[in-house]
Amino acid sequence: MRIPILKLHNYLLISIQIDLDDQTAIQFQEDLLSKIHENGASGVVIDLTSVDIIDSFIAKVLGDVVTMSDLMGAKVVLTGIQPAVAMTLIDLGIHMQDVPTALDLEQGLIKLRQELEE
Amino acid sequence: MNKKIKNVVLDHSDAIVKMWLEEFDSNKENDYTATISDEMFESTNREFVNVIFSSIENQGLSTDLDDFSERLINLGWPLSYLTDGMQVFRRVITDYILKQSDKVDTDYFSEILREVDGWVDPIINRLINEYSGSWEHIVSLQRVALQELSAPLIPVMENITIMPLIGTIDTERAKLIMENLLDGVIKHNAEVVLIDITGVPVVDTMVAHHIIQAAEAVRLIGSRCILVGIRPEIAQTIVNLGIDLGKFPTKSSLRKGFETALELTNRRIEETQNNDEDIEKLIDSLDGE
Numbered sequence: 065m066r067i068p069i070l071k072l073h074n075y076l077l078i079s080i081q082i083d084l085d086d087q088t089a090i091q092f093q094e095d096l097l098s099k100i101h102e103n104g105a106s107g108v109v110i111d112l113t114s115v116d117i118i119d120s121f122i123a124k125v126l127g128d129v130v131t132m133s134d135l136m137g138a139k140v141v142l143t144g145i146q147p148a149v150a151m152t153l154i155d156l157g158i159h160m161q162d163v164p165t166a167l168d169l170e171q172g173l174i175k176l177r178q179e180l181e182e
Numbered sequence: 183m184n185k186k187i188k189n190v191v192l193d194h195s196d197a198i199v200k201m202w203l204e205e206f207d208s209n210k211e212n213d214y215t216a217t218i219s220d221e222m223f224e225s226t227n228r229e230f231v232n233v234i235f236s237s238i239e240n241q242g243l244s245t246d247l248d249d250f251s252e253r254l255i256n257l258g259w260p261l262s263y264l265t266d267g268m269q270v271f272r273r274v275i276t277d278y279i280l281k282q283s284d285k286v287d288t289d290y291f292s293e294i295l296r297e298v299d300g301w302v303d304p305i306i307n308r309l310i311n312e313y314s315g316s317w318e319h320i321v322s323l324q325r326v327a328l329q330e331l332s333a334p335l336i337p338v339m340e341n342i343t344i345m346p347l348i349g350t351i352d353t354e355r356a357k358l359i360m361e362n363l364l365d366g367v368i369k370h371n372a373e374v375v376l377i378d379i380t381g382v383p384v385v386d387t388m389v390a391h392h393i394i395q396a397a398e399a400v401r402l403i404g405s406r407c408i409l410v411g412i413r414p415e416i417a418q419t420i421v422n423l424g425i426d427l428g429k430f431p432t433k434s435s436l437r438k439g440f441e442t443a444l445e446l447t448n449r450r451i452e453e454t455q456n457n458d459e460d461i462e463k464l465i466d467s468l469d470g471e
Contacts, residue, residue, distance in 0.1 A: 143404055147364030150402040154360075154395050161429075165404040167371060172404070 067092045069099050075176065076100065076138075077169070079111040084118070089125040096129060100138045107176040108133055111169050113144030123158045130163045139179050141165065143172035187297050190282055191275060192239060199231050201274045206267060226259075230267055238301045247305065251312040261313045265306065272302045333359040335366035341373040342443045344436070348381030356392035363396055367405045374443040375400055378436050380411030390425040397430045406446060408432070410439030 065088050070077040076099060082088070096108070110126070112118075118126075130140040143166045145153075153160070164179070166172035191198065206227060233250045254264070279294050280286060332355050337343045345363055367375055377393065379385065385393075397407040409432040412420075420427060433439040444450055 145403045147361065147368060147399075147403060150364055150399040151360060153402060154399045159398050160402060165402055167367070167373065167404040171373070 066095060069096060071099075071103055071105070074103070074105050075107040075109065075173070076103070076105045077109050077111070079113070079169075081114045083116065084122045086121055089122050093125055093129050093132070097132055097136065100133060100136050105138050106180055107173075108138050108140040109143055109169060109172040109176065110140060111143045111172070112149070113146070113168070115149065116146065118149050118153060120156050120158060123153055123156070123160065127158075127160055127163060139164070139176055141172040141175050143167065143169055187279060187294060188238070190279060192235075194278065194282070195235055198275060198278050199228075199235075201278065202231055202271055203227055205274055206270050226254075227267075230264075231271070234268075234271055234305060237305055247308060248312070251309050255313060255316045261310065264309045264313075268302055268306050268309070272298060275301075329358065333362040335362055335370075337366075337370040337372065338440075341371065341447050342376070342440070343367065343370050343372040343374075344376045344378060344440075346378040346381065350384065351382060351389045351392060353388075353392070356389075356396070359392070360396045360399060364399055364403055367400060367403060372405055374406050374408060374446050376408050376410050376436065376439045376443060378411040378439075379409065379416070380413070380436070382416075385416045385419055387423055387425060390420060390423070390427065394425075394427065394429070401430070406430070408439045408442055410434070410436045 065082065067078060067080055067082075067088065076096070078092075078096065080092075084092075099105070100108070110129075126142065130142070133140045141164045142160075145165060164175060166175045203224075229250060233246045237247050251264070276294060276298050279298070280291070283290065332349075333345065333347075335343055335345050343366060345359070345366075347359065351359070363375065363377075366372070377396070379393070382389065393409065397409065400407040407430050409427065409430060412432055412434055431442060433442060441451070
């Protein structure tokens with residue numbers, strides 16, 4: 065199972081609509097990084113609206129993806145994290161300190177643009 | 183034999199009632215009777231002793247007892263009045279029976295005690311159950327009321343919501359606050375949430391921890407959190423306890439916090455009319471005359 069990555073101008077949009085398992089997450093990390101390399105994208109939005117469960121490993125992978133993309137020159141915003149997911153993450157002690165977040169895709173794009181302009 | 187003791191008691195109920203009333207009246211110095219008038223106290227005593235006798239007579243418990251205890255609960259009589267009354271009754275009745283009997287040996291004595299306990303204990307149990315039942319009921323009602331009041335969320339403006347917190351925060355309430363906060367942020371599509379802790383009397387490490395957690399969770403779902411209403415003494419405790427609140431903005435008052443929230447959402451308050459100019463115009467027009 066691979067997660068589709070859509071290109072929009074110089075942004076990449078990803079909507080995760082399945083419960084991530086470890087294998088898929090790793091695969092996704094590789095796919096996204098090679099896509100950034102291919103397209104030279106400057107911004108990435110990962111939408112998690114339909115994700116109900118995030119465990120510590122997936123959280124780590126997501127955090128890593130953000131840092132890695134940053135290294136490659138693409139800003140990443142996570143959007144649509146569900147309240148239940150946020151509470152679980154906080155309970156697990158995962159604060160994702162350096163990861164930018166937004167309420168939905170629209171605000172995620174606005175945030176990206178703001179950050180890229182700065 | 184048991185029948186005999188019971189008959190002795192029932193036949194001489196008047197005398198026993200009199201003794202009980204005298205004995206119980208001497209207890210009147212207790213705190214709980216201070217606010218109750220003498221007539222009220224006496225009539226209640228009479229009713230109480232009648233209820234006791236009727237329940238002994240009826241071989242156990244009558245509905246009179248339930249009615250009586252229910253009324254006392256509603257009137258706010260303390261439980262200690264009833265337990266004191268029953269203890270005095272036990273003492274009086276044992277004394278009386280012993281006085282009435284010619285021969286007193288150990289067997290007879292213990293039998294009397296057992297018999298009297300058999301009358302008195304079920305009544306005490308019933309009364310205590312009634313009272314504790316009513317207390318539990320009140321506690322559960324209050325718990326519900328408290329839950330309704332504990333974590334309100336007010337959407338004051340598009341993209342800005344306020345959560346005013348009042349009273350002590352414990353773990354259970356913190357959980358509720360976080361759930362309401364996150365659900366509310368999603369529901370109202372709030373970009374900025376103001377948490378107002380003006381009404382929180384004490385902020386210790388635990389409360390601060392809960393607030394920080396809530397703020398981080400809010401950040402994870404993509405909104406921002408501003409902590410407002412930090413009083414001087416709270417600022418002092420927070421620093422003295424070494425709590426780091428630097429991760430999200432804090433403001434002293436809701437007003438300042440709101441201004442910051444407007445700034446974050448690219449808005450500001452503008453006065454539609456400038457008062458100073460008006461006054462200047464007024465003075466100018468006066469000078470012209």
